[in-house]
Amino acid sequence: MEDLKALLKNPLAYVARRAEAWAKPLRGAWLLGVASGFLWPEAPPPKDAAALFRRLEGAWRESEAYFLDTGLDFPLLVSEWAREALEAREARKTPIPYQEMRGAFQQGQEVGRLLRRRLG
Numbered sequence: 001m002e003d004l005k006a007l008l009k010n011p012l013a014y015v016a017r018r019a020e021a022w023a024k025p026l027r028g029a030w031l032l033g034v035a036s037g038f039l040w041p042e043a044p045p046p047k048d049a050a051a052l053f054r055r056l057e058g059a060w061r062e063s064e065a066y067f068l069d070t071g072l073d074f075p076l077l078v079s080e081w082a083r084e085a086l087e088a089r090e091a092r093k094t095p096i097p098y099q100e101m102r103g104a105f106q107q108g109q110e111v112g113r114l115l116r117r118r119l120g
Contacts, residue, residue, distance in 0.1 A: 004114075007111070007114070007115070008118055011074055011115055011119070012074060012077060012078075015031070015034055015078055015111065016081075018030075018111070019031055019081065019085075022104060023096075024085050024088050025085070025086065025096045025101065026096060026100060026101065026104040027085045027104075028056075028081075028082050028083075028084075028085030028086030028087075028088075029052065029082075029086070029101040029102075029104040029105045029108070030104040030105065030107060030108035031078055031079075031081050031082035031085060031108060032052065032055060032056055032059060032079070032082040032086065032105060032108065033045075033104065033105035033106060033107060033108025033109035033110075033111070033112060034078050034082075034108040034109070034111050034112040034115075035059045035063060035075050035078040035079040035082055035108075035112060036055055036059055036105070036108075036109055036112060037108065037109035037110060037111060037112020037113040037114075037115075037116065038074065038075050038078070038112035038113070038115050038116045039059060039062050039063060039066065039075055039112075039116075040062075041112070041113045041116050041117075045102055045105050045106050045109065046102070046105065048098055049098045049101065052098075052101060052102075052105065053086070056079070056082060056083060056086060059075070059079040059082070060079050060080070060083060062075075063075035063076040063078075063079045064076060072119075074115070074119075075112075078112075
C-alpha cells in the first residue's frame with residue numbers, strides 16, 4: 001500500500017499534505033484526530049463540539065509531556081497545527097455541523113492510531 005509507505009516514511013510530511021485537503025475547521029478536527037489517535041489510541045471521539053475543544057487543550061498538554069519524555073515531536077507539532085486551524089478566524093466564522101467535525105476527527109484518529117502502533 002503506497003499510502004502506508006508514505007505515512008511511515010515521513011509521518012509529518014504525510015500528515016501536513018493530507019491536512020491541506022480539508023477546509024480549515026475540518027482540517028483542525030482531522031489534525032486533532034491524528035494527535036488524539038496517537039496519544040490516546042483507545043479514547044472514543046469527543047461527544048460534542050465542547051468536548052472537541054477540551055480534547056484540543058488536553059492534546060496540547062499531553063503532547064508537550066510526551067515530547068519531554070520521548071523527544072518525539074510528532075504529536076506536539078500536529079496538535080499545534082490543529083490548534084491553529086481550529087482557532088483561526090475563518091474557522092470560528094464558519095459554522096460546521098458537529099457531525100462533519102466528528103467525521104473528520106475519526107478519519108484523522110485512524111491515522112494517529114496506525115502511527116502509534118508502528119512508532120509508539
